[in-house]
Amino acid sequence: MTKKAPKISEQNLPQSGPKRLNVFERYLTVWVLICMVIGVALGKFLPEITASLSAMEFGKGSQVNVPIAILIWLMIFPMMLKIDFGSLGSIARKPKGLLITLFVNWLIKPFSMAFLAWLFIQNIFSLWIDPETAKSYTAGLIILAAAPCTAMVFVWSYLTDGDPAYTLVQVAVNDLIMLVAFAPIVMFLLGVADVVVPSKVLITSVVVFIVIPLVAGFITRTVLLKKYGTNWFETKFLSKFHPVTVIALLLTLLLIFAFQAENLTTKWIAVILIAIPILIQVYFNSSLTYLLMRLFKVQHNVASPGALIGASNFFELAVAVAITLFGPSSGAALACVVGVLVEVPVMLSVCTICNRSQGWYNRTFPAKTMNVCEK
Numbered sequence: 249m250t251k252k253a254p255k256i257s258e259q260n261l262p263q264s265g266p267k268r269l270n271v272f273e274r275y276l277t278v279w280v281l282i283c284m285v286i287g288v289a290l291g292k293f294l295p296e297i298t299a300s301l302s303a304m305e306f307g308k309g310s311q312v313n314v315p316i317a318i319l320i321w322l323m324i325f326p327m328m329l330k331i332d333f334g335s336l337g338s339i340a341r342k343p344k345g346l347l348i349t350l351f352v353n354w355l356i357k358p359f360s361m362a363f364l365a366w367l368f369i370q371n372i373f374s375l376w377i378d379p380e381t382a383k384s385y386t387a388g389l390i391i392l393a394a395a396p397c398t399a400m401v402f403v404w405s406y407l408t409d410g411d412p413a414y415t416l417v418q419v420a421v422n423d424l425i426m427l428v429a430f431a432p433i434v435m436f437l438l439g440v441a442d443v444v445v446p447s448k449v450l451i452t453s454v455v456v457f458i459v460i461p462l463v464a465g466f467i468t469r470t471v472l473l474k475k476y477g478t479n480w481f482e483t484k485f486l487s488k489f490h491p492v493t494v495i496a497l498l499l500t501l502l503l504i505f506a507f508q509a510e511n512l513t514t515k516w517i518a519v520i521l522i523a524i525p526i527l528i529q530v531y532f533n534s535s536l537t538y539l540l541m542r543l544f545k546v547q548h549n550v551a552s553p554g555a556l557i558g559a560s561n562f563f564e565l566a567v568a569v570a571i572t573l574f575g576p577s578s579g580a581a582l583a584c585v586v587g588v589l590v591e592v593p594v595m596l597s598v599c600t601i602c603n604r605s606q607g608w609y610n611r612t613f614p615a616k617t618m619n620v621c622e623k
Contacts (some may be wrong), residue, residue, distance in 0.1 A: 325461045529559075
C-alpha cells in the first residue's frame with residue numbers, strides 16, 4: 249500500500265547557522281577605520297584628484313556620483329543574483345514583517361530623529377553650537393532619517409542570513425513610498441514651506457542604486473540558470489562574488505570620506521556631537537523593529553534585515569539631497585556624512601546582536617509538525 253509522507257518536526261530539519269564570517273569580514277570595523285584615514289588623507293593631500301572624482305555625476309544636477317554608484321552596484325548585484333523572483337508573490341501571504349518595517353520607517357523613524365535633533369543639537373548642546381548652525385545640523389539629520397536604507401541593507405541582510413527575497417520587497421516598497429513621501433516629510437519636519445527636494449535626485453538615485461542592479465541580476469540569473477543549471481550557478485558562479493561586496497563597501501566609504509575630508513578635519517567636535525543622536529536613533533529603531541517582529545512572530549530571517557532597515561539610512565541619497573539644498577560645505581551635508589561615519593560600525597554591531605540573539609528570538613516559535621512536502 250502507499251505510505252503517507254512522513255511528518256517531521258522543524259526541529260529535526262537541517263538548520264543553517266549564522267553566517268560564518270572570514271577574517272576580513274570579522275574585522276570589518278577595523279578596515280572601515282583604515283578607509284576613513286586613507287579617504288581623509290586623499291582629500292587633504294590630493295584635492296585635485298578628489299575634486300575630479302567628486303564632479304563625476306549621472307547627468308548634470310543629479311548629485312549622484314558615478315564612482316560611488318558603480319561601487320554600490322557591485323555591492324548589491326551579488327545579492328540580486330541570489331533572489332528567486334518567482335517566490336516574491338508568496339510574501340503577500342505573510343505581510344507582517346513588511347508592515348512592521350514600513351511602520352517604523354515612515355511613522356517612527358523620521359519623527360524620532362527630528363525630536364532627538366531638537367533635544368540634543370538645539371538644546372543640550374547649545375553651549376557648543378550656535379543657533380543657526382544647529383538648525384543646519386538638524387536639517388541634515390532629518391534628511392538622513394527620512395531616507396530609509398536601500399543598497400546597504402543587502403549587505404546587512406547577507407551578514408545576518410536574511411531572506412533575500414523578503415529583503416528585496418522591503419527595500420522596493422520603501423523606494424516606492426520614498427518617491428512620494430520623502431519630500432513632504434522633510435518639508436514638514438523642517439518647517440520651511442519653500443524647501444524643494446529635487447525629484448531628479450530621488451528618481452536618479454532609485455534608478456541607479458536599485459533598478460539597474462535589480463534588472464541586471466534578474467537577467468543574469470535567468471540566463472545562467474537556464475544554460476548551466478542550479479548547481480553550477482550556486483557553487484561555481486556565485487562563489488566568485490564572495491569578496492566583491494565587502495571590497496566595494498570599503499571603497500565607497502573611502503570616497504565619501506575623501507569628498508568630505510575638509511569638514512571632518514576642521515569640525516571634529518561637531519562630528520562627535522552630531523553622532524550622539526544618530527547612535528541613539530539607530531539602536532532605538534533597530535530594537536523597536538526587532539521586538540515588534542518577535543511580538544508578532546515574524547521569522548528571524550525576516551526580522552533581522554527588517555531591524556537593520558529600520559535603523560540604517562540611504563546615506564547616498566541623503567548626502568546628495570543635503571548638498572543640493574544647502575551646499576557641500578553646509579552643516580546639513582556634514583550631518584549626513586557623520587551618519588555615514590557612524591552607520592557602518594554601528595550597523596555591524598546590530599548585525600552581531602541579531603545573530604547572537606537568534607536562539608532567544610526563535611524561542612517564541614513553538615516547533616510544529618509539518619509534512620515534508622510543505623517545507
